[in-house]
Amino acid sequence: MSRIYNFSAGPAVLPEEVLKEAADEMMDYRGCGMSVMEMSHRSKVYDDIIKEAEKDLRELLNVPDNYKVLFLQGGASQQFAAIPMNLMKNKKAGYIVTGQWAKKAFAEAKMYGEAVELASSADKTFSYIPDCSDLPITDDMDYVYICENNTIYGTKYKKLPNTKGKDLVSDVSSCFLSEPMDVSKYGIVYGGVQKNIGPAGMVIDIIREDLITDDVLPGTPTMLKFKTQADNDSLYNTPPCYNIYICGKVFKWLKNMGGLEVMKQRNEEKAAILYDFLDQSKLFKGTVVKEDRSLMNVPFVTGDADLDAKFVAESKAAGLENLKGHRTVGGMRASIYNAMPKAGVEKLVEFMADFEKKNLK
Numbered sequence: 001m002s003r004i005y006n007f008s009a010g011p012a013v014l015p016e017e018v019l020k021e022a023a024d025e026m027m028d029y030r031g032c033g034m035s036v037m038e039m040s041h042r043s044k045v046y047d048d049i050i051k052e053a054e055k056d057l058r059e060l061l062n063v064p065d066n067y068k069v070l071f072l073q074g075g076a077s078q079q080f081a082a083i084p085m086n087l088m089k090n091k092k093a094g095y096i097v098t099g100q101w102a103k104k105a106f107a108e109a110k111m112y113g114e115a116v117e118l119a120s121s122a123d124k125t126f127s128y129i130p131d132c133s134d135l136p137i138t139d140d141m142d143y144v145y146i147c148e149n150n151t152i153y154g155t156k157y158k159k160l161p162n163t164k165g166k167d168l169v170s171d172v173s174s175c176f177l178s179e180p181m182d183v184s185k186y187g188i189v190y191g192g193v194q195k196n197i198g199p200a201g202m203v204i205d206i207i208r209e210d211l212i213t214d215d216v217l218p219g220t221p222t223m224l225k226f227k228t229q230a231d232n233d234s235l236y237n238t239p240p241c242y243n244i245y246i247c248g249k250v251f252k253w254l255k256n257m258g259g260l261e262v263m264k265q266r267n268e269e270k271a272a273i274l275y276d277f278l279d280q281s282k283l284f285k286g287t288v289v290k291e292d293r294s295l296m297n298v299p300f301v302t303g304d305a306d307l308d309a310k311f312v313a314e315s316k317a318a319g320l321e322n323l324k325g326h327r328t329v330g331g332m333r334a335s336i337y338n339a340m341p342k343a344g345v346e347k348l349v350e351f352m353a354d355f356e357k358k359n360l361k
């Protein structure tokens with residue numbers, strides 16, 4: 001078996017311990033004589049799996065009792081529509097546009113009501129987080145929406161916006177469980193799991209209970225109504241059973257690692273190795289303003305597209321994969337999620353230093 005260091009933005013690296021355990025249980029899950037993939041979602045065995053996953057997630061994030069945890073299909077993008085459909089009672093909401101994913105959510109919301117752009121960092125290719133201390137939020141807005149970690153551009157909110165009393169809805173897909181967070185500050189926290197938690201195709205929503213009602217926009221599909229999913233504990237229909245099982249294993253892995261405080265320290269340490277190198281490099285340059293840098297996604301460039309392409313090809317040959325930047329920005333991007341070991345980041349920096357020596361004119 002040979003494994004490479006995978007810097008993909010998602011689907012992304014998962015803990016090897018989790019993959020091995022899943023492999024061991026593939027043919028016979030704990031004496032059941034079948035794989036979790038083959039199991040009824042209404043069985044007692046599966047009920048234990050989903051309940052335990054929820055319990056562990058609640059423990060990791062310290063989720064308050066008045067929040068529901070939902071495991072849903074459709075990925076994060078499905079929520080771009082589900083959120084306005086469920087929350088836009090006044091048909092008006094404020095969006096802070098800090099990258100492609102926030103932009104997509106904003107465009108989707110416009111299909112259901114008046115979505116107002118409260119702030120944007122498009123003027124500087126989304127390389128910073130705008131000042132959110134005094135946004136033009138009006139009384140009739142149903143919520144304020146952010147994308148907390150911008151996977152493509154590598155920015156992260158270090159301070160949540162002043163929402164002037166409105167509920168905050170946050171897409172945390174690419175920073176989910178990378179550090180502790182205070183769930184009580186949000187109306188909804190949600191994220192696709194394919195970065196820090198599990199296999200693609202699933203989203204986890206953590207929703208304050210009073211936001212889960214029958215009062216949704218006309219035409220909201222049954223499956224997209226939060227109440228349907230909450231009333232049925234994510235088992236209204238067949239859920240993404242295997243994904244939930246793997247996510248559950250990752251939650252256990254995180255608990256064994258010491259929880260989210262420990263993950264935060266590890267992630268800060270790993271990111272510092274890369275950012276410190278970028279800050280002194282004469283060839284590579286980070287693209288994000290220092291104070292808004294993400295711990296998870298680190299974009300960088302040489303300023304020469306041919307050299308960037310050479311770097312991507314040579315790094316791949318050296319066992320460092322998926323370092324090509326997003327197609328909309330170019331350059332490189334290293335995603336260093338929870339499961340990326342420190343040794344992977346050290347190897348990347350070693351490779352970058354060597355590449356710099358060979359290619360700096």
Ligand SMILES: Cc1ncc(COP(=O)(O)O)c(C=O)c1O
Pocket residue numbers: 010074075076077078101147149150151152171172173174192193201202
């Ligand atoms: C911040 C963010 N939001 C949303 C998405 C979309 O997720 P999905 O592909 O699960 O719809 C992604 C990336 O995949 C992302 O990085």
